[in-house]
Amino acid sequence: MTTSERLEVLFVEKLQLNRDLLKPESTLDSFGLDSLDKIEFLFQIEDEFKIKIPERDVKIDTIQDVINMIDRLSAEQHGKEQA
């Protein structure tokens, strides 16, 4: 599965979001996620992709930002693209 597909599963199963809303340009704010939701979402991404997201300086607004971050951290931390 691609990063995008795995992320979609996470969104639908863990956050119970409608699959149709998940477009690369969609913002996390548009799903009604508050600050705590976002923190928990990042935690679930860490678990699913076996990556460690830095504690600070995480700037992600859109789904595409999330995909890019996962791919970048996976490459850095696992030495290869997971997607």
Add this chain to the structure above:
Amino acid sequence: MRRVAVTGLGVISPCGNTPEALFSNLMAAKSGIRRMTHPFAEKLGIRIAAEAEFRISDYFPTRMSAFDRTGLMALASAMQAWKDSGLELDDTEKERAGVFIGTGMGGSQSVDESSRAVYAENKERVNPLTVVKIMSNASASHISINYGLKGPCLTYCTACSSSSVSIGEAFRQIKTGYCDVALAGGTECLISNGSFKAWESLGVLAFEDPEDASASSKPFSKDRSGFVLGEGAAVLVLEDMERAKKRGARIYAEISGYGTTADASHITAPTIEGQARAMKLAMEEAGLGIDGIDYINAHGTATAANDVVETAAIKKVFGDRAYKIPVSSTKSMHGHLIGGAGALEFLISVLAINNNAVPPTANLKNPDPECDLDYVPNVGRTGLEINTVMSNSFGFGGTNGVLIAQKI
């Protein structure tokens, strides 16, 4: 001083998730105690518990990731009670409405999950919502947030008397004019690996009855061996009586007395004097003498110490009249909800008034000679005249809480 009405009831319990189902099951002596199905139970010496059949999706349409199970059960109970009461508050009224919740150990399941992640799974990070799930005041706050109640939002932690105390303190605030409306009750869920181990190690949990696991809690019985851990929540709507009457609310009962005392003696062993004094204080506040109580819902944990001491305390307060009062321990069926116990049992006591019936002490076939009151053994009683009820809760640390309600 104002009078205080009970105008709404909500419950999630091992014996039913509505007040009607709960009372009907208790009257039929149907136990909510059984063998646990959790995988962790395989490693326990004692594997019985009283679990609530509580499916989160039945109550909440969205994910509730910031909640411990205690918070979910408390909010689900509050939602029932709120709906039952028919309350509608404007912004000004919401500023004079409070939340008063008792819990012994707060978000204990979430403590367990976090500990497992750190110590067993060597995770670098735990669930980021761990703090908001664990904090003991979370349940009260979730209720306050859900209804926009902006008066006092308080959490009481006095072990097994936590939610008698929370209801008693809410009663006092309405009585003295600090609040007009309160959602008051308690919640607890200690059915997780670490919590269960702690209780098991303390040696206060009942052994499983070899013939019938559901009959393992045997209050006042010679062969009692301790209590069965239960989970659940109960929340009641309390309201200034005049306000309740004015809006035509259904009034289940009036709370008329509350007594709380400390034994100041021992961290687990109860005292006759401390318990008796709490009962007397509640009766004095209610203006009732020893002939004034028609039913006592006992703390009745089925530990060796409690049942003998509580029996002696009731006799110390009521003298010979003690033998004529039906006293039952419904923990024989719903287990011990610890911080949620007081609220659940007070709610049951209020239902005893409304049904003119008293639920039994189940599994009492072999009475302890030192426990010689009328414990309503095994079979509930109907067709009685139940005008006043007393609900006893006595906690570790020597914290006693007694509530009295009466028919209006």
